[in-house]
Amino acid sequence: MNSFPESLNNLIDEFSRFPGIGKKTAQRMAFYVLNSSTNLANDLSQAVLDLKSKIRFCEKCFGISEDTYCSICLDSKRDINIICVVENPADIYTFEKTSAFRGVYHVLGGVLSPLDGIGPDVLNIGSLLSRISSSNEVLIATNATIEGEATCLYLANLLEEKSVKVTRLARGLPIGGDLEFVDEATIMRAIEDRSEIQ
Amino acid sequence: MNSFPESLNNLIDEFSRFPGIGKKTAQRMAFYVLNSSTNLANDLSQAVLDLKSKIRFCEKCFGISEDTYCSICLDSKRDINIICVVENPADIYTFEKTSAFRGVYHVLGGVLSPLDGIGPDVLNIGSLLSRISSSNEVLIATNATIEGEATCLYLANLLEEKSVKVTRLARGLPIGGDLEFVDEATIMRAIEDRSEIQ
Incomplete structure (x- = not known):
């Protein structure tokens, strides 16, 4: 044995x-x-x-839901003019916990990763394009990884043609972060994107 | 949401x-x-x-089994005169992986821990005592924790009355261990139990 x-x-x-x-x-x-x-x-x-x-996936945003549409898509108090694009359904909860975002979401279902065979057609990109109109703002909230950044730029290019406002999450020092322990790439972005104290 | x-x-x-x-x-x-x-x-x-x-528990040794008795207890090549006492069924596999032990096992089902309400009657101690005869050796292989050591000493006392040979696993430097990172208690035991180079 x-x-x-x-x-x-x-x-x-x-x-x-x-x-x-x-x-x-x-x-x-x-x-x-x-x-x-x-x-x-x-x-x-x-x-x-x-x-x-x-559990199934919301037919509009591909977030998780127990019905055809998720409770966020069904909520009339949500601002449907701002769409936050995330990689995974779990990311929605990260935003919801803060209550800082009152728009709606769109789940890509991953990021572009040619080496793993994940091209644009595997992701929920077509459904995103058909959801938006020129009055929308699209906040791209992919992870700050190489694949996440690449996917963000790819989407931004596509959306430019639709003449829609495209934004992304700010990069900079994490709150509570000590300068000594922050990596150089973050420092560089924090300097570039510095904001005026008012 | x-x-x-x-x-x-x-x-x-x-x-x-x-x-x-x-x-x-x-x-x-x-x-x-x-x-x-x-x-x-x-x-x-x-x-x-x-x-x-x-899966159920072997009726002799309380190890895990798919039948009344486990494959070790049924194996006629095993030396039933040496019984290794372990805390949990999983410990048996740790020994079996080495193939260094050819005796049989007995699972206590835990260690004495009065604060958690685990007294001698909760553990498989009665069945151990009824299994052994004076010709046996009992190798107590509880963990080298405070509870494991206490349980080991408790069993050793009980078994002394049965005039059975009681042994326990050697304590000392782990193989590959660097002296610099070994704790003092282990060093002390390694000095006490030092062996002659032959």
Whole structure:
């Protein structure tokens, strides 16, 4: 007996598929399931199935929803003239937590990454273009990574043709950040985008 | 919409229960389920249920097994005269990976921890005592923690009455360990238990 029983190995493999979960953590998780009550296992198993069966993607913004349209798209108090473009549905919650944005969202479903075979046609770009009119502002809020920046520039080019106002999130020092620990690229952007004190 | 839909929240809560999985990781895992195929969700859900239905504890050693007795207890090539006492079923695999131990195991199911209400009667100690005879050697392999050491000493006392040979794992420098980074308690034990070079 040098290896685990098959059913244990199976669950370890399933847990290992998650991002950020290594073999050791997956093993600890599987043993945790093994050592806990059958209720926990049933609840977990059911929660996974429920999620897949109940949640779908909003047909307008591709955020997550339990209905055809998500609660943000259905909310009449939202300003539909400003559309925030994000990479993933989870990003919407990052913005919503701040309550600083009262517009609507559009989820790309990823970023351009030619090496991984992710081209413009894989992302929800066509649906974005058909949503906007010239009176809109599009706030591109992709991650500040190389792929995120490239996707941002690609979108900005496309949107320019539509003569729509395109903005993106400010780059600069993170609040609470110490100058000593901020990388050079951020410092450069913070100098370029410096603002006047009023 | 400041919070996730209920079914998403449920799954995040389920994942958060695992040891070492915080709210953020649980959230990332739940979104991973959401973004992946229904097959992955079904497989995960089924693997969790299978584990609980197929795996039980060996009636002799309390290790994990798919039958009444585990494959180690059933293996006639194993030396039943030396019993290695471990805290958890997972510990058995740590030993088995080395192939350095050819005896059998006994799982305590935890360690003595009066503050958590874990006394001797909660652990598989009675079944250990009824398994051994005076010709046995009992190798106590609890963790080198305070609770593990206390449990080890408690067992050693009990077993002394049975006039059985009681041993425990050597303490000393871990292989590959640099003296500079080894703690004082380990150094002290390594000096005490120093061995002659032959």
